[in-house]
Amino acid sequence: MNIAAVDYDGLIPNNVALGQDERVKRALEKWHPGYINWWNDMGPEGFQESLVYLRTAISVDPKGWAKFDYVRMPDYRWGVLLAPAQEGRTIPFGRHKGEPAWQDVPGEYRAMLRRLIVIQGDTEPASVEQQRYLGKTAPSLYDMRNLFQVNVEEGRHLWAMVYLLQKYFGTDGREEAEALLQRRSGDADTPRMLGAFNEKTPDWLSFFMFTFFTDRDGKMQLEALAQSGFDPLSRTCRFMLTEEAHHMFVGETGVTRVIQRTCEAMKEACITDPYDIAKIRKLGVIDLPTIQKKANLHFSLTLDLFGNEISTNAANAFHSGIKGRYREDRLKDDHQLEGATYPVLSLVDGKIENVEAPALSALNMRLRDDYVVDCNAGVGRWNKVIESFGIPFQIKLPNVAFHRHIGEFSSIKADVDGNMLSDGEWTTKRSDYLPSDSDKDFIESLMQPQFEPNKFASWIAPPKVGIDNKPGEFEYVKIA
Ligand code: BYC
Ligand code: FE
Ligand code: FE
Secondary structure (H helix, E strand, O other): OOOOOOOOOOOOEOOOOOOHHHHHHHHHEEEEEEEHHHHHHHHHOHHHHHHHHEEEEEEOOOOOOOEEEEEEEHHHOOOEEOOOOOOOOOOOOOOOOOOOOOOOOHHHHHHHHHHHHHHHHHHHHHHHHEEEEEEHOOOHHHHHHHHHHHHHHHHHHHHHHHHHHHHHHHHHHHHHHHHHHOOOOOOOOOOOOOOHHHOOOOOOHHHHHHHHHHHHHHHHHHHHHOOOEEEEHHHHHHHHHHHHHHHHHHHHHHHHHHHHHHHHHHOOOOOOOOOOHHHHOOOOOOHHHHHHHHHHHHHHHHHHOOOOOOOOHHHHHHHHOOOOOOOOHHOOOOOOOOOOEEEEEEEOOEEEEEEEOOOOOHHHHHHHHHHHHHHHHHHHHHHHHHHHHHOOEEEEEOOOOOOOOOOOOOOOOOOOOOOOOOHHHHHHHHHOOOOOOHHHHHHHHHOOOOOOOOOOOOOOOOOOOOOOHHHOOOOEEOOO
């Protein structure tokens, strides 16, 4: 048998020889009904009986790992999939650099590892909860299918973390695995752990922005954890990243198609001024300034997920070989950073300035910087579309000090260019930067479902190509 192949014989598909690991197999089988209950209660509402054209992993080989077929979501084969082990892998960074990678949890770092795995695991079901009502207003069956694909894969990402907890963390791992099914996004008493995962995803523009900005935090964090000296975590994250690529695609192309449709409609109506908002909205499309506001919101909420710019947790995680930098393996330095410094944006006498800080303490800041670069590449591609219509408008990421709740800038109010505002100025200008109630009402008014194959809501262009090369008229979801 191909070692990358996945065993689909038992209840839990896997490529970790679960059949020979009775203890973990039984623990996961015991967790399984609770998971299914959670999925039925908190997963996509109203479509659990529908047949969805989903991809399922049949191998972890980078080429051809997916098989497409119609599946009822509760029957999706969630399982445990690790990227293949790398022979002779060593710890790539920190004080243990060069030692053999850990195949078991190093006792001294147990608490730190457990915390990181639990935080990562908590975000996955949270996003499914946030997106559970979106099926009802899907702008097409194509988009509905992509939403559900993202949802089942985030469910699988929860499985990925739960496997690590069950296999490597004994009793407290089991308790954490249980608690991951108990917390709820936005709940006043038992919220999810990180801020952005308790916000609402009320409409499809938010969904596309979320998959562009927030799933991209997922990508950055998974890349950093994929470097881990704890080999099972590294291998798990490496496979999760192959799934993450699709989430990123959904976000980037989703926003691109919204922009495309707006520009087309403006052109057809001979509107050249992107700020002629009332006229543009009458065309049933979302004006570019409102798209900018949504980007401002989701970008700033996501920056908070990187934690404090200066963080002892981050320093410890790196120093001990648990969490690396973005693509550590491609960086050229000593991978230990003991005497190194890194420029950190800070508030100095009321101004935003770079201050050199010990590189180890500044690792959250560094990952956030890498994230902003990655975001900007995508935003540049959005702007190419606007430019091709000759419309004088550019989407711009706001300054990192804008609308922050964690870190250096959480204590101040700043505009999108990073100029300090008084509380009064912020109150009057807020709706210039973030979606106002009337913006939200307008977007909501557009969220009319379009469930006929090959048809799309007024505010979004069709995709360039179908999923799995299917033709336009393909019925991606058979609604039951
Ligand atoms: N909200 O030293 P600091 C994804 C807490 S997304 C609430 O700066 P650290 C996905 C912090 O916990 C990727 N609390 O923290 C995307 C700490 O509390 P304690 C998810 C916050 O540890 C879309 C205290 O403040 N994965 O996969 O350096 C769909 C001091 O902070 C927040 C990960 O995040 C916050 N935003 O950095 C589906 C990877 N920020 O312990 C899925 C794992 C900070 O002192 N997590 N705090 O009580 C980590 O690496 C780090 O824990 C963090 C925070 C980057 C989150
Ligand atoms: Fe995920
Ligand atoms: Fe994701």
